[in-house]
Amino acid sequence: MFSSLGLFKQTPCPEHPHCLARNCLFAHNDSPGYKNDTIAARKFPETHSLEIADSESENDGPRKRRRVSGGLKKEIELPNPPKSAQKPVSPELAKTGQKTPTDYEILPRTASRTISPPPLRAAKDIPARTLASENEERVKEQLIRNKIAAPSPSSIAKKAAVQKAEAVRESLNPRMLPNPPVSHPIRMKLVTMLYEQMIRLNEEVKKSEDESRDALVLSDQALITEALDEEFHVAKRSPTVYQNVIKSRIMILKRMKLEIWKEERNKKIAQKIPDAGQKKPSVPKTIETGLTPAEEIAFVPRLAAQQEGLSKHGYITSMPTAAEVEAAQKGIESSHGWEVCDRCKTRFQVFPGRRAEDGALTSGGSCTYHWARPRRPEMVKGETKRPDLKYACCDETLGASTGCTKADSHVFKVSDPKRLALVMPFQPTPVQDRSDLPGAVCFDCEMGYTTYGMELIRLTATAWPDGRELLDVLVRPIGEILDLNSRFSGVRAEEFANAAPYRKDMQPGIGSALQIVESPSQARDLLFELLTPEIPLIGHALENDLNAVRILHPVIVDTCLLYAHPRGLPLRFGLKLLMKKHLGRDVQMGGDQGHDSKEDARAAGDLVRYRIGEMWQKMKGEGWSTRDGVFYPPRPLDTKQA
Numbered sequence: 001m002f003s004s005l006g007l008f009k010q011t012p013c014p015e016h017p018h019c020l021a022r023n024c025l026f027a028h029n030d031s032p033g034y035k036n037d038t039i040a041a042r043k044f045p046e047t048h049s050l051e052i053a054d055s056e057s058e059n060d061g062p063r064k065r066r067r068v069s070g071g072l073k074k075e076i077e078l079p080n081p082p083k084s085a086q087k088p089v090s091p092e093l094a095k096t097g098q099k100t101p102t103d104y105e106i107l108p109r110t111a112s113r114t115i116s117p118p119p120l121r122a123a124k125d126i127p128a129r130t131l132a133s134e135n136e137e138r139v140k141e142q143l144i145r146n147k148i149a150a151p152s153p154s155s156i157a158k159k160a161a162v163q164k165a166e167a168v169r170e171s172l173n174p175r176m177l178p179n180p181p182v183s184h185p186i187r188m189k190l191v192t193m194l195y196e197q198m199i200r201l202n203e204e205v206k207k208s209e210d211e212s213r214d215a216l217v218l219s220d221q222a223l224i225t226e227a228l229d230e231e232f233h234v235a236k237r238s239p240t241v242y243q244n245v246i247k248s249r250i251m252i253l254k255r256m257k258l259e260i261w262k263e264e265r266n267k268k269i270a271q272k273i274p275d276a277g278q279k280k281p282s283v284p285k286t287i288e289t290g291l292t293p294a295e296e297i298a299f300v301p302r303l304a305a306q307q308e309g310l311s312k313h314g315y316i317t318s319m320p321t322a323a324e325v326e327a328a329q330k331g332i333e334s335s336h337g338w339e340v341c342d343r344c345k346t347r348f349q350v351f352p353g354r355r356a357e358d359g360a361l362t363s364g365g366s367c368t369y370h371w372a373r374p375r376r377p378e379m380v381k382g383e384t385k386r387p388d389l390k391y392a393c394c395d396e397t398l399g400a401s402t403g404c405t406k407a408d409s410h411v412f413k414v415s416d417p418k419r420l421a422l423v424m425p426f427q428p429t430p431v432q433d434r435s436d437l438p439g440a441v442c443f444d445c446e447m448g449y450t451t452y453g454m455e456l457i458r459l460t461a462t463a464w465p466d467g468r469e470l471l472d473v474l475v476r477p478i479g480e481i482l483d484l485n486s487r488f489s490g491v492r493a494e495e496f497a498n499a500a501p502y503r504k505d506m507q508p509g510i511g512s513a514l515q516i517v518e519s520p521s522q523a524r525d526l527l528f529e530l531l532t533p534e535i536p537l538i539g540h541a542l543e544n545d546l547n548a549v550r551i552l553h554p555v556i557v558d559t560c561l562l563y564a565h566p567r568g569l570p571l572r573f574g575l576k577l578l579m580k581k582h583l584g585r586d587v588q589m590g591g592d593q594g595h596d597s598k599e600d601a602r603a604a605g606d607l608v609r610y611r612i613g614e615m616w617q618k619m620k621g622e623g624w625s626t627r628d629g630v631f632y633p634p635r636p637l638d639t640k641q642a
Contacts, residue, residue: 172224175232181242187231190246195227197253201261208258216265237377240385284585287606289613291626296465297439298629299612300536303562304555313569314543319428319552320421328418341410342449343369344403348410352451352479361451361480367410368403370394371487411482414453420547423452423478424520428552429533440464440536440557443527444601445545446489446594450479456520456548457484457491460597461530464538465609467602470530474499474516475523490594502526524549540575540604559607579603582610 013019013026172195174180174187181187202223205216218226234245289296307317320328337350341364348364355361372393379386388397394404414420446458455477461470474496484491499516506515517523531537533554539545542558563578565571576588587603588595616624623634 169221170224170228172227174235175228177232177235179239181235181239186243187235190243190250191227191231193250194231194246194253195223197250197256198223198227201253201256201258204258205262205265210262215269216262218265237387285583285610287583287609287613289609290616290620291612292629293465294439294629295626295631296609296612299616299631300440300464300538300557300608301555302615303557303608303611304536305558305561307554310543314415314547316417316420316426316543316547316552319426320418324418325421328416328422332419332422339410339412341367341369342413342454343367343371343407343411346410350412350451354480361482362409364410367407369405369407370396370403371405374398407483409482411449412453413449415547417547419453420550423455424550426550426552427524427528429531429554430528432532434532437530437532437535438463438468438470440538440605441470441530442467442538442601442605443545444539444597444604445548446485446491446597447544447548448477448484448489448491449482450477451482452477452479454485454548455479456523457489458514458597459523459527459549460601461527462598462601462605464536464605467605469598471526472514472598473502473523473526474514475520476516476518478520486594487592488594490590490596520549524551527551538601538605538608540578540600540607541572557608559604562608562611575600575603575607578607582607 008025009027011026013024013028015021016026016028019026019028172192174184174191198218202218205213210216230249231246234249235242238245291299307315311317337352338347339350340347344367346364346367348362350362351360370391370393372391374389374391376389377387390397391404396404414423417426420426440463441461442464443459443461445456445460447454448457449455456475457477458472458474460472462468463470474491476496484493484496486492495514496516499514502515502517502522517526527549531553536555536557537553538557538559540559542556542560546553546556559575559578560572563573563582565573576586579585579587583606585603585606587599590596619631625632
C-alpha cells in the first residue's frame with residue numbers, strides 16, 4: 001500500500017467513536033468537546049452549523065472574506081488561532097460557549113493562509129470596439145515611432161492567407177503514416193533538425209529591413225506546420241530514399257542564403273492565396289486549315305477509319321443474326337437476371353419490370369465504389385521502386401478500401417452486340433436523296449444505367465465544320481432507370497421530370513430546357529434525318545455512341561483513332577487531354593456537374609479541323625493543290641532521256 005499524505009488528519013472520522021480501522025486516514029480525538037461536536041454534527045447537521053455560525057458572530061466575528069475597497073493587491077488575513085488553543089481549556093470557558101481548541105484543530109490548514117483579492121475584469125468583458133480602437137492607436141504610434149511604412153493590401157492579403165492556414169495547431173511530432181519509412185525516433189530527430197534550420201532562416205528574415213518581411217515571417221506554429229508538411233510529403237512519396245532526401249534538404253537549408261529562402265516563401269504564399277498560384281490559362285489556338293469550308297468537307301473522308309479490324313475493339317460493323325439474338329435470349333433466361341456490377345464487380349440480380357414481391361429493381365443493396373480509374377503517380381527522382389496505383393477520385397492506394405462513393409443500387413453494362421440487339425435492333429444508315437443535309441455531322445451521346453444495362457439518355461448532333469446545332473434532345477430509355485450517371489452524363493432527374501415532349505417545329509438552340517423523346521428508336525430516327533451513308537460521322541470514342549443508338553454507319557471519323565495512342569488500342573487519349581494538348585482549350589470542366597454532349601461534339605469537330613490543317617500543310621509542301629473543291633496530286637517530273 002502507498003503511504004498516506006495526511007490530507008485528512010484534520011477531518012473528523014465519520015465513524016468515530018465506532019471506527020475499527022487500524023490506520024484510519026481521518027482524525028480521532030478523545031476530548032469531550034470533540035465527541036460532542038462530532039456527534040451533534042452527525043445527528044443534527046443543520047442545527048450544528050447554525051450554532052457554530054452564531055458562536056463565530058458573537059465571539060470571533062464572521063469567518064468569510066471581507067470585502068476590499070481600494071488597493072487591488074491588498075491581502076486579507078483571517079485571525080490566527082489564539083495561543084490558548086494549544087493549552088487545556090478551563091471549565092469556565094466551556095460553560096460560556098467560547099471556542100475550544102478542538103474547534104480550531106478541525107479547521108483545514110488552508111484556513112490560515114492569506115487570500116488574494118479577486119482578479120481584474122477579463123479583457124473579454126471590455127467592449128470589442130474599445131479594444132480595437134486601442135490596438136489601432138497603438139499600432140499607429142509604433143509605426144510613427146519606428147518610421148515603418150504601413151503594410152500594403154497585397155501583403156495583408158498574403159498574411160491573412162497564411163494565418164488562415166495556421167488555424168490547425170500541431171506539435172513538433174511527425175504525423176502518423178500507415179507504413180512509415182523509418183522508426184518514429186529517427187523521424188522525430190530529422191524533423192527537429194529541419195525545424196531548427198527553418199527557425200534560423202526565419203530569424204534572419206525578422207532582422208532584415210525588407211518591406212515585405214511582415215508577410216514572410218512565420219509564427220512558431222507556422223514553422224512547425226511547415227516542417228511537418230515537408231517531412232510528411234517526403235515520407236509518403238519517397239519512402240525508399242526518405243533519409244537521403246531529408247538529410248539533403250537539411251543541408252540545403254543550412255547553406256541557404258536569405259534571398260533564396262525569401263523566394264521559396266513567396267512561392268508558397270502565392271500557392272495559399274486563391275487564384276494567385278494558378279498558372280495563367282493557355283491561349284486557345286486559332287484553327288487555320290488553309291481551306292474553305294467546302295474544301296474541308298471534301299477533305300474529311302480522307303480521315304475516315306478503315307472498317308476492317310475495328311470489331312475487336314468494340315466497333316460493331318455488322319448486324320447480329322437472328323440465331324445469335326435467339327441464343328442471347330436463352331442465355332438471359334437461364335441466368336435469371338444475375339449480372340456483375342460495372343462499378344464494384346459484385347454479383348447481383350436485376351429485375352426488369354420490378355420484382356413482384358416487393359417492387360425492387362435490383363438485389364444486393366447499395367454499391368460502394370471508386371468513380372475514377374486507378375493511375376500510377378509519376379516517379380520521384382532518386383527512387384527505384386515504382387509508386388503504387390492510386391485512385392484519382394480520392395488519392396487512395398489500390399486495394400486500400402472498397403470505395404469512396406456510395407450509390408443506391410448496383411449497375412451493369414452490356415457490350416455484347418447480340419444482347420444489345422435483343423433490347424433494340426441495330427439499323428444501318430438509310431439512303432435518302434436530299435440536298436439540304438450538312439456535309440458532315442458531329443454527334444455525341446450521354447448514357448445512364450437502367451435495368452437493361454447502359455442506355456441512351458441524351459443525343460446531340462452539330463453541323464461540321466461550323467458547329468451549328470442540329471439536334472439536342474433527352475431520351476427516355478427502355479428499361480427502368482437505376483442511375484443517370486450524372487457525374488459523367490450531366491443529366492439530372494429534375495431535367496427528365498420537367499422536360500417537355502419533343503416538337504419538330506421548335507428550332508434547335510432556342511431556350512435552355514431540353515425536350516425529351518419517348519424512346520431511343522425515336523431519337524435514332526431524328527438522327528437518321530440528318531445522315532446518309534456517305535456523310536462522315538465525327539466524334540470521340542464513337543463505338544460507345546454508335547452502340548447506344550444502335551447505328552451501323554460506314555464512314556466514321558473517330559478522334560481516338562485520329563490521335564492514336566503510341567501503344568495502340570485499346571489504349572486511347574481522352575478528349576479533355578487532346579483538346580488541352582493540341583488546341584490549348586479546357587473542356588469537361590464541370591466536375592460533379594458532368595459533361596456537356598454539345599461541347600464534346602464540337603470539340604471533336606475542332607480536333608478534326610486541326611488535323612486537316614496539319615495534313616494540308618504537309619501536302620502543300622509535297623506539291624498538292626486544290627481547285628473547285630477537288631484535290632490534285634503533284635505533277636510528276638518530266639524525265640529527260642539521256
